[in-house]
Amino acid sequence: MLSGYLGDTVGSTPLIKIKSLSKLTGCEIYGKAEFLNPGGSVKDRAALGMIRGFEKRGELKPGGTIVEGTAGNTGIGLATLAAERGYRVKIVAPNNQTEEKYTLLRALGCELTLVPPVPFRDENHFYHQAKRLAEATPGAVWANQFENPDNGNFHFETTGPEIWAQSQEKVDIFCMSVGTGGTISGVSRYLKSKNENIEVYAVDPDGSGIASYLERSEFVATGSSITEGIGIMRLTENFKSARVDFPLRVPDQDMIDMCHHLARNDGLVLGSSAALNLAAALKIGLKHKNSNKVIVTILCDHGSRYFTKLFNQDFLKDKNLIPRAIPG
Numbered sequence: 067m068l069s070g071y072l073g074d075t076v077g078s079t080p081l082i083k084i085k086s087l088s089k090l091t092g093c094e095i096y097g098k099a100e101f102l103n104p105g106g107s108v109k110d111r112a113a114l115g116m117i118r119g120f121e122k123r124g125e126l127k128p129g130g131t132i133v134e135g136t137a138g139n140t141g142i143g144l145a146t147l148a149a150e151r152g153y154r155v156k157i158v159a160p161n162n163q164t165e166e167k168y169t170l171l172r173a174l175g176c177e178l179t180l181v182p183p184v185p186f187r188d189e190n191h192f193y194h195q196a197k198r199l200a201e202a203t204p205g206a207v208w209a210n211q212f213e214n215p216d217n218g219n220f221h222f223e224t225t226g227p228e229i230w231a232q233s234q235e236k237v238d239i240f241c242m243s244v245g246t247g248g249t250i251s252g253v254s255r256y257l258k259s260k261n262e263n264i265e266v267y268a269v270d271p272d273g274s275g276i277a278s279y280l281e282r283s284e285f286v287a288t289g290s291s292i293t294e295g296i297g298i299m300r301l302t303e304n305f306k307s308a309r310v311d312f313p314l315r316v317p318d319q320d321m322i323d324m325c326h327h328l329a330r331n332d333g334l335v336l337g338s339s340a341a342l343n344l345a346a347a348l349k350i351g352l353k354h355k356n357s358n359k360v361i362v363t364i365l366c367d368h369g370s371r372y373f374t375k376l377f378n379q380d381f382l383k384d385k386n387l388i389p390r391a392i393p394g
């Protein structure tokens with residue numbers, strides 16, 4: 067078979083049964099292995115969806131530039147796919163993400179601007195800086211993953227149908243954290259279109275306002291989190307269309323316990339949002355103990371992207387996050 071475009075390898079990721087958590091709960095807990103995408107994260111799907119949208123509308127031509135504000139993974143996805151299509155990529159990112167992601171972005175030839183993390187209302191937030199950079203760059207498009215519907219719609223067209231088919235139409239519960247809301251929007255819309263009774267949980271770290279928004283329509287957050295790429299304090303266009311039944315708050319301690327548990331017990335070295343998602347899946351599974359319910363979540367990226375934080379004892383000690391064993 068003669069084929070060979072990197073862009074064609076996005077998606078169709080395996081759905082992996084998480085043995086240790088399934089055993090602990092008497093449910094079937096599965097993770098969609100998005101870390102196996104060519105750029106190494108779930109954001110490759112958003113990147114491909116948005117690039118195709120710009121191409122279809124004639125807004126992006128070979129030699130053109132894609133600009134984006136991103137915690138890292140969307141930039142890595144865009145740069146991974148841009149190379150073979152002949153686009154340049156300029157990224158504005160907050161300066162508190164892992165060095166591993168910056169190294170990847172630079173290796174892929176991105177022009178990378180790091181800015182201090184500030185609240186969204188501040189004009190220096192990476193989102194606003196990326197918008198201004200796109201306006202100032204001739205022949206550039208601003209990907210705008212938070213508001214761009216091609217992000218969530220690509221998950222409706224691919225991630226949702228894959229989960230439905232791979233679970234043999236048996237998925238009962240889907241849980242996912244929220245960055246732009248693209249994944250939870252597309253997947254929840256698709257799954258509910260197949261079976262209205264499928265329950266959807268939005269998983270929220272400390273320092274994010276999604277849970278309070280779902281409970282009482284206002285973005286209020288307490289505490290903070292070392293997770294990356296998730297947690298927001300505003301209603302994005304992509305999250306607006308998500309079909310969510312319940313919020314579920316998960317503190318960092320549970321995330322770090324899960325992160326180390328999965329590495330040792332399941333051979334899965336995962337990033338912080340994937341660990342948070344599976345910590346949520348464990349809580350949901352224990353609520354439905356021995357029901358055999360099929361619970362699906364997203365393994366957003368790989369732990370090697372976070373070695374300097376999640377698997378660095380000095381960093382963890384400094385954050386007062388010492389991994390504890392999960393009771394079995």
Ligand code: PMP
Pocket residue numbers: 107108109137139140243244245246247248249250294295296337339340366367
């Ligand atoms: N996990 C990671 C590691 C991410 O980078 C992102 C995206 N920022 C998400 C989860 C959330 O995905 P989405 O933007 O589709 O809500």
